Amino acid sequence: MYQERGHRLFQMPHYKYQGAQVSCVYKYVLFTLNIIFWIAGAGLLAITFWAWNEKGVLKIQSISELNGFDPVWVILVVGVLTFILGFTGCIGALRENICLLKFFSIIIGTIFTLELAAGILAFVFQDWVKEHVQNFIRDNISVYRNDIDLQNLVDAVQKYMQCCGAAGPNDWDNNIYFNCSAENVSRERCGVPFSCCLPDPAQNVVNTQCGYDIRTKTKNKVEDSLVIYTKGCVQAFEDWLPRNIYIVAGAFLVIAFLQMFSIYLARSLISDIEALKAGWRY
Structure with missing residues (x-):
């Protein structure tokens, strides 16, 4: 007790x-x-x-x-x-x-x-979004050379999506280095970045000059399609989405x-x- x-x-x-x-x-x-x-x-x-x-x-x-x-x-x-x-x-x-x-x-x-x-x-x-996306891409194409991160992003998108520009290769006229104006003295005049080019299986090293002069007046669209991508990235994304839905x-x-x-x-x-x-x- x-x-x-x-x-x-x-x-x-x-x-x-x-x-x-x-x-x-x-x-x-x-x-x-x-x-x-x-x-x-x-x-x-x-x-x-x-x-x-x-x-x-x-x-x-x-x-x-x-x-x-x-x-x-x-x-x-x-x-x-x-x-x-x-x-x-x-x-x-x-x-x-x-x-x-x-x-x-x-x-x-x-x-x-x-x-x-x-x-x-x-x-x-959808149409409103598409229009604004195209304008956004064009605006950034104009400053493509100004920022290395932006440049790498644009190149990565174009290579992966197999496209060129927002609506097509001519969007690169918005860039001072690639436009076709007579005042442009750049070697890249009337061209596109290398990321727009179709890959060549015979080349082990990337040809960074493959897009030079590709948009000159003497070039026709059929020839371009054998060298560069002619589809815009917005359209390429629209085609890519259903396949990967x-x-x-x-x-x-x-x-x-x-x-x-x-x-x-x-x-x-x-x-x-x-x-x-x-x-x-x-």
Whole structure:
């Protein structure tokens, strides 16, 4: 009897809760997913500053003076969003912080809604989107030589899509080095970049001069089609999309699933944490 009372006397007090628990599965799955995105975001930010440093435009005033579309901005925006979301989701799950988890789920939900709205609007207003995409490509063709990242992006798109220009090779008249005007003294006058040229299986080394003089008045369209791509990149994309619709749809479904799954995990954790706090007692 005495031993039993002594045991009760020295028993340490502790907190109890009424049945509610935070799911460890949800918590650490969300933590694992977001720590991967957090590291990926940090990597994208590192790539951004490395690319700008290589171009010598690391100063803010120099960055603002860039002409045309700089692909590094896309990496920067994606990197910042990924880093912030990875940080809030990771710390929110690990520390069971309701504010961070709510911020995480709201931002993911907003991004998902914007993606869905953009897809619907692009489908409904196809002609408007096509026109603006063509103008966007032409504007960046005009500054093709001004930014090495933009130049590499244009070349990669033209080689992969097997196209030339926005609507066709003559879009390269918008560039001061490739236009056919009499005032142009460039050796690339009335030509196109090498990425417009059809690959020659007999050549192991890329011929960067294959597009020289290809658009001169003495050339006809039949001959051009045997040397360069004559289809515009917008039309090439329209032809490419139906052939790869399952790949594109699958990619969008995977992205949508990850977003919705992340929101589900975050909201489930919030519910568990709120239920646990409501049931605390001594």
